[in-house]
Amino acid sequence: MSDALGLYNYWIAIFLMMVGFYNVIASGNLVKKLIGLSIFQTSVFLLYITMGKVKDGTAPILGDGYDTFSNPLPHVLILTAIVVGIATTAVGLALVIRIQEHFGTIEEDELIAQEDSP
Amino acid sequence: MSAEMAIAVAILLPALGALLVALLGQSPNLRDCAMLSVATATFIVVCTLYPEVASGGRPTLHLLEVLPGLDLAFQIEPLGMLFSLVASGLWILTSLYAIGYMRGHHEENQTRFFAFFAVAISAALAAAFSGNMLTLFFSYEVLTLSTYPLVTHHRTPEALRAGRIYMGILLSTSIGLLLLGVLLTYHVAGTLSFIQGGILAGHATPLMTGILLFLYAYGTGKAALMPIHRWLPNAMVAPTPVSALLHAVAVVKTGVFTIVKVVVYIFGIDHLSSTGFHIYLAYIAGGTIVLSSLVAMQQDNLKARLAYSTISQLSYIVLGAALANAHGILGAGLHIAMHAFGKITLFFCAGAIMVALHKTEISDMRGIGRQMPFTMAAFIIGSLSIIGVPPLGGSWSKWYLALGAADTSHLLLVGVLMLSSLLNIAYLLPIPARAFFSKATSDDGHHGEGIHEAPLFCLIPLCLTALGCVLLFFFTDPIYQLLAPIVQP
Amino acid sequence: MIHVVDMTLLAFLAIVAIAVTRMTNLFATSVLTGVYSLLMACIFTVLDAVDVAFTEAAVGAGISTVLFLATLSLTTQREKPQRSPNWKALCVALLTGGALVYGTFDMPHFGDPQAPVHQHVGPHYIGVSPTQIGVPNMVTSVLASYRGYDTLGETAVIFTACMAVLLLLQHEKRRDEQSTVEEKPDKEAMAHAMILRVQSKFFIPLILLFGLYVQFHGDFGPGGGFQAGVIFAAGIILYSLVNGLDKARQIIPPNVLHGLVAFGLLLYAGTGLASLFMDGNFLQYRALAEEATHGEHIGILLIELGVGITVATVMTSMFFSFSGRRRS
């Protein structure tokens, strides 16, 4: 039971990652793929933040009456990762807009069909 | 000129000649003059190297070390000396002949033709002089690539198909087998240098030696051992000078030269003969000799017949090497020179007939002896030399090969040599016989009765090579003395 | 107690994620993704990562949702429905997930103070940073100083994204087009909606003010250049949503905007270089002043400003690029 409690957060994080990952691979819509990618990445953040938490700790900001702090390092890493995530999403979406303009669709199967019959 | 310089010059001259020919492409006369002078100069440079080699010297040119134990180096030893003399000497005659032939035949793209021809000679000389297996391998590949444009000279679909077969077989065997052999040698022996007595003794197990022997024998596709001989008849689509010099002398001889050289300097005769695997190769060569002679008999196209004859004769040399004894190696070495003169004469004659009478099929050649007496006389001399009749050069090499075969306890090989001489007679002599003793058929009498020889440019070289066949019989001793050191322990 | 809140939120997250997968209306999915980010931000708060929560809320629920919606308005709103689940993808996902779950069994448990992360480098930051850097918010110390180079990289990432979006979406300059844009009233603007206009007049200054607060208060509480930049951008985006893109562009001309994008990154890297000239290593702000903590203060202020400027202008310029693209 302690196992289950101690790892619950990780399992959910993994579950969420896989939902996102599934969407990236399975979805035929280019926007939906990016949504999946964004969920995938966000869930990885959860993995990091979870490991930074310490029992009975508090946010790593110096204040009176607190002496147990959660680890600030994962927070810093994830701040960076969030930026990377939004950057990727933005570039991806810009590509999607251009694809729509040129090919008139953002469904993967239709795009492939266009390739085959020029 | 120091020997080092001479080596570099000998290899670079034809390459520069190629450049010169390409630059002078606008004025054919100037171009052809340039080519002749380059060819002559090359021959002279090669000749200057002879005294030193004959007196036991081994001029060396070390270019650079590519990897530890792997260098680009040239070293002249007797076999290479002989081969380079033959190749560069016959280049002069072939140039003369080619001028007559190409003009007489109104060929297109002559400049390109002569340029690549010169590159091929350069590669052949580099192969002859190579001081280690890597250099030899490299020259071998350059030779393959530079002769491709010559084979496909006519750009017809047929020529392109032949070119593909040519490249396909030569490249795939050399990369697939020869390179593997080279690598294995390096892996086993730690070096690739050609050293008297071989480098494998003490390093390679008998089985490994056997494997290597076959990798080299079949990796050297240019030696045209059956069943990888197909490229050679196909290459006959090229203009005749190419067939004459390259596919009777330079290219194919580079192949057998590689095998002889590998046997002498990589395997070492003693090491090879101690393993017992050489006999299998000897039998394969013997089989190729007989089979290709039989095929040659069925060819009606003169060049095709000569091509199969070449395959058979090349296997003589492979056989000599495979015997792995002193007589065999000497016979192989001599046969490189003897066959070169004989076969080039025959090809020159075939080309001359094509230029003068536009005939390619043997069955059409009835009675042409009366129109082309000199050519056909030369043809007889060449044939007899190849058959091995004294007083012609070919008799010596066959003699030594037979001695070598007798030295092994495999008398069947001696039988093969005897049988093949009979077969040589059967496929070569009917041609002049038909030319002189049959009446011309009526339908192609439009060339008239009188003498109708090829242009002098064609005729003179072929007479000279025929003469060479005779002279070689009387002056074999220098060659023998040159080669003798390589088989001394 | 924390466990209960945590588990409930996680369960919500799972439900939202599944809903996102099953829905085909892309508008709804985008909004749900925003909700997902918001929930995630809540969890981050529970897990003591307030700075991260702040950022995730601003980025995930804010900017990224806006960008998704802008894209959808240019493309399509519905996904082509798929009949059956994609078994191949399901297998890949299950396999990957299974592998990860397998990996969890040797992990230190949630909150375990003995975990290596709480033993090795982390404690150093907690123990030493307040005196070494002189900033109460340890996340800021680590972000700006100890791992300031990472943050420089992060600023470069966002700058790169801006270059990429501009490369892709910047309009080719055509003479005829410009004139038509000027004359045509912006249909997409919502200036005619009275309530919106009034409210926005009230809110936008507040948002911008809050942005400034977050920018300069990052040393002491949650916040910093990145969050501030996003908030600032949100204010401008709100303005252009209400008053139309062209008006917003008049207030902040593209040239100024792009100049500021570059300036932010240059400011950051320049601060790093400045410490070189003061005999420090790259990004060693301590060298900037006599007293080490004072130098750190100056350095952190400058680079946070650089981050803030770049992020705010990049987000704005991305939004302008996206919404400047008309449906063809």
Next chain:
Amino acid sequence: MSSHLPIVPIVLPMIAAPLCSLLRRPALIWPLTTGVGWLVFAACAALLMQVVESGPIVYTMANWDAPIGIEYRIDLLNAYILVLVSGIAAVVLLYAPQSAASELPQDRHHLFCAAFLLCLTGLLGITITGDAFNVYVFLEISSLASYALISVSRDPRALKAAYKYLIMGTIGATFILIAVGLMYMMTGTLNMADLAQRVKMVEDTRTILMAFAFLSIGIMLKIALFPMHAWLPNAYSYAPSLVTAFIAATSTKVSLYVFLRFVFTIFGAEYAFDTLGFNDVLLPLALLGIVVASAVAIYQTDLKRLLAYSSVAQIGYIVLGISMGTVTGLTAGLAHMFNHALMKGALFLAVGCIVLRLHSSRLEDMAGLGKRMPITSFAFVLGGLGLIGVPLTAGFISKWYLLLGTLELGWWPVTVLLLISSLLAVAYVWRFVEVAYFQPPPAEASSDEAPLSMQIPLWMLLATTLYFGLQTDVTAGLAQRAALWLLGGGQ
């Protein structure tokens, strides 16, 4: 200032990128970008020499000692890659202005230059850093920049290719992020040297095993190791020529470097190969890649695409060398990374020259090219000989080591397979030769060479491949030292 030399290759292009976006005028930005490229190259070369002479260089960011702060740690391995990447960038930048003028929209040169510099920053940043998370950050800089560089092509299909690359690249990067997280979780550190020590203590945990697995898969996606190469052919074929040349020569090589860095210096060859038997996974993938991709390359009708598939095959060679786990094998892999980068760079530059004149990279349009563009065609053939591994080209050296490596291990079938694959390489290079030299040029075609400003960089790269085919101290010699060191035999 010389003690601050390590930051020059990263900070210089990072500052130059925003400057480019500010300056806007092509007449200003191209010289700036090119100048920066060459300065960076000079700095990298100086670093390499310093490392060769006096051992690894450590540079701490903000003077915080690792693992508290981030440090650069430059040893033989990454100095070698730094020189490779910056050298290719410098040469490509000489070539770029002309090529860009014909292939890119006029009003975007400043953005393009900025993206190019950022891509360079990212690639060099990945290589030079000694921090695992920092690798991820710079990986994303280079990736985002390369998506942009690819998509800017005039061919709209490049958009789809860039999108696919973005999806696969981000999945790869996220996998790497997960792996770094797991490693951090088990060790508490992100510094590579520190990680290498601490991972040993926990290496029998399932978590570290998964970290290893995710890391490998993530990097393999970036390397485009068969069968994870799906993004590569389209991306290379539709991108602007100079982008293809740059990315093909550098991007996968840097990913390969990351692979080597993590597998050999952090996890250690012993753990990866002896404990996990990781080479049993790599070997079949590498071999499949070599054979299948070479065979597919033969049937391509587009020259860029043909070369792209050839790249997949050549990556197989490199990974094959790595999977041997011996000094010879690793030397072969490292040397081939270097040599292949030069050769592919040169080949793609040649294709760029061809595209400049023909506005097409389809083989069928290149009939008689040997007459129309004799110099460029000859350059292509020379580069092709290198790909085949003909002696006296750089390609031969690495293949030689590779073959020797297989012989040392007694992997006979692999040796034979490698030789067969060389024949496949002959076949695909021959396709160009046949079209260019043995088909008559179309009647209206005139001879029209590419301008000198493009020829010179092309020949510079070619000359280096020929030079390194003869002079192997730098490539093979350094590669061997690096290989010895990676396998734990000291510097």
